[in-house]
Amino acid sequence: MNRMAQACVLIFFAGAVLRASITDLYLRYVKEELRPFLIAAGLLLIAAAVMTLWYELRSYLPDPGNPTESDDPAVEEHGHAHHEPRVAWLLILPALGLLLVAPPALGSYAAGQTGTALTSEQSYDYPPLPAGDPVTTTVFDYAVRALFDKGESLGDRRVQLTGFITPGPDGQPILARMIMSCCAADGRPVKLGMAGNAPTGLGDDTWVQVTGRYTDRITRDPVNDEDIPYIEVEYWRQVTAPRDPYE
DSSP states (O other): OOHHHHHHHHHHHHHHHHHHHHSSGGGGTBOGGGHHHHHHHHHHHHHHHHHHHHHHHHTTSOBTTBOSOOOOHHHHHHTTOOOOOGGGGGGHHHHHHHHHOOOOOSOHHHHHHSOOSOOTTSOOOOOOOOSOSSEEOOHHHHHHHHHHSTTTTTTTOOEEEEEEEEEOTTSSEEEEEEEOSSBGGGOEEEEEEEEESOOOSOOTTOEEEEEEEEEEEEEEOTTTOOEEEEEEEEEEEEOOOOSSOBO
C-alpha cells in the first residue's frame, strides 16, 4: 500500500465516521454530546488525506525549471517508495463495518450478563422532581431515589419511565435501561422490578413506557448481588425504541 492508497483508505474511513455522526448511528457507540468531536475528527482525517494526495501527486508533475525527464534513479524511485505492508488494507474493515453493518444497541442480553450499575459505594443527589402528573423521569433517577433515598424524594408522586423488557432474577420481566459514561464499551444496566399491573406477554428487548408509584419492595441482582428496587405499575404501553437508547 503506497501513500496514495493510504490517503484513499483514510478518506473512506473518514466518510464512514461522518456518516455515522450526521445520522443517529453514532448514538449506538458513544454519548450524544460527543457528536461535535466525531465530526471534527472526520473532517481532520479528510484534510490529512487530501494533503497526502496533493503531496504525492505533486511529485508526478513535471518540474517547470527542468521539463526533461530525469534519468536519475533516485527520481525514478521517488514515485514508488514508501510502501506499507499489505496487511494495512485491513484498515478498511472498520469503515465497511460503519457503512454496511448497523449493530443494535446494548439490550437485554447485555443486561442479563452485567450486574446493575447502582451500588451503595456511590453518592447520589435528589433534586426536587419537576412538575407534572405523572412526572417523566429516567429509570436511573427513579431507581436511585427508590433505593438510596427510600422514596423520600418521590413521595406519592406518579412517575413515567421508559425502558426495555429483560428477564429478572425470578424469571419475571423487569424494566431496564443501559447507561454509559463515555461509550457503549462501558455500558451498564439499571434494573427495575415491576409490581402491580406489570407488563406481561412481551418479548425481551420490547420497549415499554410504564406509569406508577414508589414501593419499598426490592430484590437482589444475582450477577453482582446488589439491590434492585421496584415500581408499583398502574398502567403501561408498548412504545418504539427511543432515538437515544442510553441514559
